[in-house]
Amino acid sequence: MNGDQKPIGVAVLGLGNVGSEVVRIIDESATDLAARIGAPLQLRGIGVRRVSADRGVPVELLTDNIEELVSRDDVDIVVELMGPVEPARKAILTALEQGKSVVTANKALMSVSTGELAQAAEAAHVDLYFEAAVAGAIPVIRPLTQSLAGDTVTRVAGIVNGTTNYILSAMDSTGADYGDALAEASALGYAEADPTADVEGYDAAAKAAILASIAFHTRVTADDVYREGITKVTAADFASARALGCTIKLLAICERLTSDDGHQSVSARVYPALVPLTHPLAAVNGAFNAVVVEAEAAGRLMFYGQGAGGAPTASAVMGDVVMAARNRVQGGRGPRESKYAKLPISPIGDIPTRYYVSMRVADRPGVLAAVATEFGNRSVSIAEVRQEGIDDGGEPRGARLVVVTHKATDAALSETVKALASLDVVQSVDSVIRMEGTSE
Amino acid sequence: MNGDQKPIGVAVLGLGNVGSEVVRIIDESATDLAARIGAPLQLRGIGVRRVSADRGVPVELLTDNIEELVSRDDVDIVVELMGPVEPARKAILTALEQGKSVVTANKALMSVSTGELAQAAEAAHVDLYFEAAVAGAIPVIRPLTQSLAGDTVTRVAGIVNGTTNYILSAMDSTGADYGDALAEASALGYAEADPTADVEGYDAAAKAAILASIAFHTRVTADDVYREGITKVTAADFASARALGCTIKLLAICERLTSDDGHQSVSARVYPALVPLTHPLAAVNGAFNAVVVEAEAAGRLMFYGQGAGGAPTASAVMGDVVMAARNRVQGGRGPRESKYAKLPISPIGDIPTRYYVSMRVADRPGVLAAVATEFGNRSVSIAEVRQEGIDDGGEPRGARLVVVTHKATDAALSETVKALASLDVVQSVDSVIRMEGTSE
Incomplete structure (x- = not known):
């Protein structure tokens, strides 16, 4: 490992908050990055929508021809920070097909197009990293x-x-x-x-x-x-x-x-x-x-x-860049897409959670019994009930009733809410919010 | 990637809390692990101090001949969970020299012998992973x-x-x-x-x-x-x-x-x-x-x-095992030791922190002035002082004086404490504890 190694060429797509920080780190931490990678990083170009001289980087690095930039022979790693799905998707696919490793922070793209991109990375035997797509600087x-x-x-x-x-x-x-x-x-x-x-x-x-x-x-x-x-x-x-x-x-x-x-x-x-x-x-x-x-x-x-934020997201991006560059220098690749389990997706109706239901009810005897009956009829067990008077000058005077349930399926709760809304004593069901982080 | 791949042979050294959990996971999660790695893991043997039939694993897997186990041709990865420094060090060195990848949870060893082990891993072009050596299951x-x-x-x-x-x-x-x-x-x-x-x-x-x-x-x-x-x-x-x-x-x-x-x-x-x-x-x-x-x-x-604990530590160990096994199947290696920066170690005397000093003092006028003078003489700035009476029936009656300083070097504080202890009005300096997590 030394500085005489052939440099690793980097193209950065996008020069917003994150892109600017990535360019800054590549410049200011050049010595450290070279030592960690075993070869220097060399910024080959920055893809932007419009080339102009006031972007805080040498104007000759800028280009609006993304496809040409990601296809350059001297580019090894493409860092995609343009968002949203297009034109990022096309740029990444071109880069992967040209054998470049790709680092992206594009969660929208990675959440719709992951299979297509993963296959392209697999076919080209290159890395596709996306640590910055979730939770910024936090490694997840x-x-x-x-x-x-x-x-x-x-x-x-x-x-x-x-x-x-x-x-x-x-x-x-x-x-x-x-x-x-x-x-x-x-x-x-x-x-x-x-x-x-x-x-x-x-x-x-x-x-x-x-x-x-x-x-x-x-x-x-x-x-x-x-x-x-x-x-x-x-x-x-x-x-x-x-x-x-x-x-x-x-x-x-x-x-x-x-x-x-x-x-x-x-x-x-x-x-x-x-x-x-x-x-x-x-x-x-x-x-x-x-x-x-x-x-x-x-x-x-x-x-x-x-x-979120430019610097924290850039930290995650640069971690991926260093790993992709190390793999270029030393051989090897990071983990590929792992989808072997192929588990089915459960519809929300099947998911058991607890619920908080807030409704406006008539302030008279028998209301709670009527409401509780609707929960009971659908086997939704009630954990806690709170009632507060409301004095908003309206007629008839009402009360706010809050019901917290034990775990029930979304389907059972939805039916209960529909039934509650049609009860005479219920003026309105104002909020239905799930409750998480408790075990009952 | 399929189950027909040549298995990755694993030797586990040590069958305590962690070793037992590792062996259990290799067995119970075999299908998942094979899919993630691209080849099945095969447990070749377990190194223990004494072979006996009541260890909860097939007795034919047990051996007390560690050196032979880690040198077996059909072992690709050695998982060292014996601790402390010896005989773990010797076993790991043998394994690395034989071209095996090594996963260890041994913090004592990794904190004294890291250079020697890293060089052996480097020479053999194999992985040396130790995620479990720090903070158990927590990825750090x-x-x-x-x-x-x-x-x-x-x-x-x-x-x-x-x-x-x-x-x-x-x-x-x-x-x-x-x-x-x-x-x-x-x-x-x-x-x-x-x-x-x-x-x-x-x-x-x-x-x-x-x-x-x-x-x-x-x-x-x-x-x-x-x-x-x-x-x-x-x-x-x-x-x-x-x-x-x-x-x-x-x-x-x-x-x-x-x-x-x-x-x-x-x-x-x-x-x-x-x-x-x-x-x-x-x-x-x-x-x-x-x-x-x-x-x-x-x-x-x-x-x-x-x-800590068997299962959490085993989780970290198994993450390393899967990564080392993937590298065996796909080619490539994890990050090597990175020591290029070669920064000098600062002695504790140079480190500026805040301090809490608790002392027993005479309960009479002028005490605080005398104490404060000793701090001031060594440029240790006082942030907060608290005095409480102590009634333990002793004579003369004393008070407990707590001083919290702004940032000072350990050297300046040590001299101050020495001077305080020799003051007439200070009966004893009972505690000197640093304070962290505040900026002043």
Whole structure:
């Protein structure tokens, strides 16, 4: 290993927050990176939408001809940081077909197109790394694919979207409504101009698909992930959650399920959930991410850190770049796609969880009995009931009734909610939120 | 990849808690492991001190001839779980020289003999993995050597010894003295009959040496690690810590230091420290482990989980076994020892930290001035002072004075303590404990 080794050529696609940091690290840490890899990294070019002189890098490195850049003979590793699905997909496929190793942070792409890309990497005998696609700087892909390769993962549950966690943390700590918390997040740069991908859970669902795929050795795409966003969570829900010793978090949950007759399946789902304050994920606030992994032998592990941002994401990207470069120098490849288990995906209707149901009811005798009967009729067992008077000047005066159930399937709960809504004594069912992190 | 591949032969050395779990997983997860590796694992033999029929495994697998077992032609991977340094060292060297890949959980060995073993692995072009040597099931070696390979690690601080964490957690929650907490830990199986390696910090120091070596690309051995155990921590220290908003934890700290003239060095040290209750490590209780890694781009990451025990440690071992086996099947090797940076080790005297000093003083005017003068004379700045009366029936009546300093070097503090002890008004200096996790 020495500096006389033939350099490893790198092309970076995209020069946003992450791309700029990657370019900076390749430059400023050149000596260290060369020592760790056994050959120097050489930045061959940066693909951008429009070439201009004010991008903070030598303009001769810039090109808007992505296809040409990724096909250059002196490029060994392509770092894709353009997002979203296209034109990233095409660029990565071209790179793989040309025998380049690829590092990407593109969760949207990796959650829909993983099979196609994995096959192209396999055919070319090159690496396709994507640690930065999930939870930014926090190592989760490598621990799941390598450190836990000899164990049986049973569950992965995480807070993997910083924007929604920032909004929910603000609602929890200030009592703000969703709209106000979103406005604050936007003003501070924690939410994008169009926050749909974050607040509706699409971003978290993409990450859930990736996590479920590698945790359970089964190909899971974003379409397989059940998804609810946070836009309907109210200040009243947070108040009720607190009274129940909980907070509310948007969780990505990947679970290995075993039926009574021993058949295994996979569930991947994203939704806001009540989480007990004693659960480790309850304390993950603001723009931080955390992933809890449960495995048969390892027990419960937690990984915590910054889930987004230019520098943290660049750290994960550069870890992959160094590994891909080492493999180029020393021979060998990182782990390939592992999809041998081919477990079926469980529909959300089959998934047993606990539920919190908040409804507005008439404030008169017999209401609780009527409500409880509907739960009982569908074998949904009630764990806790809370009733509070509401005085909003309306007529007739109503009360807020909160019911927390034991574990029930989504199908049974959905039927119960439909029946509740048609009861005379129930004015409205305002919230149905799952509860996670408790065992009963 | 299919089951027709030539099997990968495995020899397991040691059949204690971890070895038994490894053997169980190789057997019970055989199908999954074969699919992940691309070839089946085949257990060729188990090295034990005495062969006997009551070990829960087929007796024909057992042998007390370790050297013969690790040299067998049909063994590809040797899993060393015997500890301590010898005979493990000799067995591993033989295995490496015979071209076997080696997986070990032996922190004592890896912290004294890493260079010798790394060279043997290098010469034979085989893998030497040791994820299980630090923090049991928690992936820390792989994240540091791979995920953070493109970043600059500045600090690793962890609770890496479950026995001492159990004892300190018990002292904190029950107010027990060290002796009682140790006795309870022993009765419950959390402390060994001879707890010296744990309570005197030798185990944590071995892990600190390993962590510092990989984090800073510098060879650090156990002898380079400054070490203090927990045997002198008192119930009074915990009471004072709590009054200061802290708890006390045995920390392993690895730090990259940069001097005023830009020279870098490494500090590796183990001692009990006051940790603010708001710090993530403060909440790590009982037999759990956690490692906080700080890196320039990634920011602060935390890894949390079970740091010991048969099954969790076996999970880490099996992850390494699968990776070593994959490399055998597909070609390639894991990361080699990286020691290019060759940073010097800073002596403890140069390390600036904050200090908590507890002393018994005469209860009369002028005491604080005299004490404060000694701190000031050595440029040790005082952040906080607390005085409590002590009524233990002794004469003359004394008081307990607790001083918390701003950052000072160990050398300056040591001189101060010496001077304090010789003051007339100071009856005794009872505790000097560092404080970590605060910035001032």
